[in-house]
Amino acid sequence: MSQLFQQRALTLAAQQASAAALSDLLQSLRLQGAQDFERATWPGRKHEHWKYTSVQPLKNFEQADWAEGLYPDAAQLQSQLFVENATRLVFVDGRFNAALSDEMPSGISLFSSADAAAREVIAANLGKVVGSVDPQRRNLFAALNSAWTDDGLLIHVPRNTQLDKPVYLVAVSSSGLSVSNLRVLIVLEQGASAEVIEHFISADQQSFVNALTEIVVGDNARLHHVRLNLESENVSHVGGVHANLMRDASLKAFAIAEGAALKRIDYQLNHCGKGASLDFDGVYLARHEQQVDYHTCIEHRVPHCTSQQVFRGIVGDKARAVFNGRIHIFEDAQKTLAEMSNRNLLTSNTAEINTKPELEIYADDVKCAHGATITQLDETALYYLQSRGVSSEQARMMLSFGFVNELLMSLPQESLRNGLENWLRARFSEDRSLVSDQGSGKVLTAGV
């Protein structure tokens, strides 16, 4: 079955290449991607990085007509979006939809309509971040994304400037069995700053989305990057965020995902310049029979960089979650400070979390701390809430909610924070599958 998917994927890539007058900019990217994809082993249980996540749902797409999707109703779309005071750019099934979008400010353009200056930026950066990783570790679906790239979005922030408003990139997958590809390139030149929010939503349909974002945060530049994977549970999403941080660059990243048929998101974040810093929070929720899989890989290639990573998840029902956090500290990367924490609430006996910190440290003068735990609700907090009249049932709900909401509360943008909080609240109000029943408070009774 895997071969069939691979063959069809490559055929599609070839068709696109010959059909359109494809920009020569993309030719080498596509070629390299197709080659890598063709050579890659199809994910399976024996594949270390796919051990716990099944790509079986992709089987549905082998026979499907990989047609383009239908455009959604603008009003219906509106109800799912919550980020305000931002430049909204909507992609439907991988295609830019101008009617649903704001005007693109200067520096932002589609690959297909890039001017000479933008083409230069694309040529200099596209595929370079993904390509900077050890070939053995390159991701199969990142390769497929490259092979399929026929357009994409460039966000370019010139030297010492900042984007007036955050970019709010909305990626919708609309119709059944649609297959879409999205490629984003974010380049911040020296001293630039920007905020980019990627929000993935979908109709309640099976669709396959492959979305890859490449980021270069230049010297002393600052990027706040948020990726919201809030699609329906029928979706198969594979995605990645690959970033290179240059000297004194700062990346503040936030990721949140709810499980689905397949949801696999890889973060490959490379410290390439001294003094770069990364602050990365993530949240995942999985219930019913969903699966969700975050693989993060932080490479410290040079000295004096810091990375802080906090991931929290709640897994219930028969769902399965994976957090694989890799920290790779190169031999030269002395004085690195790297921290990683992953805490999980398991709310049923049939839920599964596979958490795996992977540390590879070749430098001898570094500080590196990590912790991965299955945790329980705080008994003292439960008692405190109950001592104010809150029922133990509601107290558990509030504490389970708070367990992940804590990470949301530190988001800087109010509409984003509130919107996500409402989204989260809705998840909790649908059923109790995300509520931990551990640590049940006993009633104190008088003894004999």
Add this chain to the structure above:
Amino acid sequence: MLEIRELFAKVEGKQILNGLSLNIGPGEVHAIMGPNGSGKSTLGNVLTGREGYEVLSGDVKFKGKDLFELDVEERAREGLFLAFQYPVEIPGVSNMEFLKASVDARRKHLGLPELSSFDFMKLARETTQKVNLDPAFLKRGVNEGFSGGEKKRNEILQMMLLEPSLCILDETDSGLDIDALQVVAAGVNAMRSADRSFIVVTHYQRLLDYIVPDYVHVLAGGKIVRTGDKELAKELEARGYGWLEQEGV
């Protein structure tokens, strides 16, 4: 209001309360003082029903009901309130949400309609001013990153919103500077009424200058060994607890 009769209780295998008896009438303010380890905090935890605090014998009637028949939350809804010595931080749960859930539960129990979010917000904001707390604290996680004094004022804020029948203040004065102490005391005094009682647990007579008690009890070895009026507190401040222990009472 509260009748405690011959109460024995243990925590972590250690017997702490040894036949404690105490009657508190409506509108009365009782101070409980005593050396470290005498059972002052245990009393509050036993009365609210904290897990791990095991009642061995004795009974407690709260407004005529058998207290030990009630869950932790039922006791609270009946109007029992403990201002914690160490208020708990709950990151991720906003103070506002916490307060509203508490007040909703109490009002529901009393057969009153839930306050709308708007009305509650208004009430909560007004009350923060009474305890000299910045309304911005309502949006933060419960007690998260609050200073010691802010946490104690947040306890008083909860007390004012919940309008309990019996308030137990467990060393609410510890760690407070004089300004915060006055704010807390003013909050308590404003709440004093003919049908609301207080148990003020403290180490220091200082608080009792501001919250003047009707009775002062000395708790030692897990029971009340001496009862007096506010003059007793002054005597304790001057002489310590040693003389009581020597008298062997």
